[in-house]
Amino acid sequence: MMSRRRLFAVAAGALVAVGGGAAAFLLTREPHAARAPWDPAAVADLPDDARLRALALAILAPNPHNRQPWLFELVGDDTIAVYCDLDRRLPETDPFDRQITIGFGCFLELLAMAAAADGYAAEIMLFPEGEPQPRLDGRPVAVVRFARIGAPPPDPLFGHLRDRRSNKEPFDMTRPVPAEALAALVAAAPDLTRASAAPDLVDALRALTFRAFEIEAATPRTHLESIRLLRIGKAEIEASPDGIDIGGAVPELLATAGLLTREAAADPTSTAFAQTTAMYREIMHTGMAYAWLVTPGNTRADQLAAGRAWVRVNLAAAATGLSAHPVSQALQEYPEMQGEAQALTTLLGVPADATRVQMLARIGYGPTVPPSPRWPVETRMRPA
Ligand SMILES: Cc1cc2nc3c(=O)[nH]c(=O)nc-3n(C[C@H](O)[C@H](O)[C@H](O)COP(=O)(O)O)c2cc1C
Secondary structure, eight states: OOOHHHHHHHHHHHHHHGGGGGGHHTOOOOOOHHGGEEEEEEEHHHOOOOHHHHHHHHHOOGGGGGGOOOEEEEOOOEEEEEEEGGGGGGTTTTSHHHHHHHHHHHHHHHHHHHHHHTEEEEEESSSSOOOOOSSSSOOSSEEEEEESSSOOOOGGGGGGGGGGGOSOOOOOOOOOOHHHHHHHHHSSTTTTTEOOOOOHHHHHHHHHHHHHHHHHHHHHHHHHHHTTTTTEHHHHHHHHHOOOOSSHHHHHHHHHHHOOOHHHHHHHTTTHHHHHHHHHHHHTTTTTTEEEEEEEEEEEEHHHHHHHHHHHHHEEEEETOOEEEOOOGGGOOGGGHHHHHHHHHHTTTOSSSSSSEEEEEEEEHHHHHHHHOOOOGGGGOOOO
């Protein structure tokens, strides 16, 4: 939770102190087990059931704070019931479960793509027992029936399943985003997606997304929601492969030295808090273009459609070598954010009716980042 420069300076000192064991320590800090679900072996080792194979790929979907709120039931021999684990929602920053529902949309799109690549049509019934409002409840989010189709229709986006990332690093300020690359993102889900690299809009969105970050951080209940989800270092990430993972040798050395703690990160007067803010100021000001998704209303079906569109845009970014980073703070529905939420819709020219901006993402060229942790598919099953 410090700027990278300072992180490395402190870590270098810690490494000198650790001495000869340092290299060995550095080599063992990658949370390999937490990333195992990204390995093709995770699918190859499953029992022979097309539903399980597709689920094992759908759980690689982007989802808010990597909470992975999905639970599955295998029903009969061709159907999956998908539920929300209600304890995995984000009540402070996502009071109406809108973003959690978008994550389910991302999941369902990957499920359909994975089924198709395996020769099955996934017939998806959304909220078959009704749309829960104002929050999700114990009713199924979707029931999905697998029906055999002959030859799988090719979907080039699906080939990027394993290199899709939410890239949370600063982007390269020397590399503008070419118009054709931005157009490829929009083309992945043209009905809902808009994008722009117009300099005035980019400047305004950089400033707005950072202000929104500051509001979330300055509002204790929303900030603490994130702090509670920090997983610092390999042992914590592997014990709970979800939430906000801060992995690698440097954070772990800092944590061991007592310089990186949840308490410090939570305290607005701490150095760690000031350094985190400085880090996000930098990150938020390196957006080189923005993409956003707009739905005609804000029903659960709209939110699921936004999720299905978002994962396609994110896959298209991977396909074109672009990085994409959702920056959702200004879209959130708690009272302290409403000024920025209003400013955002004005800036994007979204009409002030039921139309809803569901996603906003920073686009550019970022460094290569590893895949994020996942719970293995078998841990998300519940008995039928
Ligand atoms: C609806 C939604 C909102 C998100 N908002 C943010 C955000 O505000 N900031 C952020 O860093 N990532 C955001 N993300 C990305 C998730 O943190 C990310 O998908 C998750 O950590 C898993 O990582 P992966 O996408 O690289 O697999 C969002 C994702 C979704 C689906």
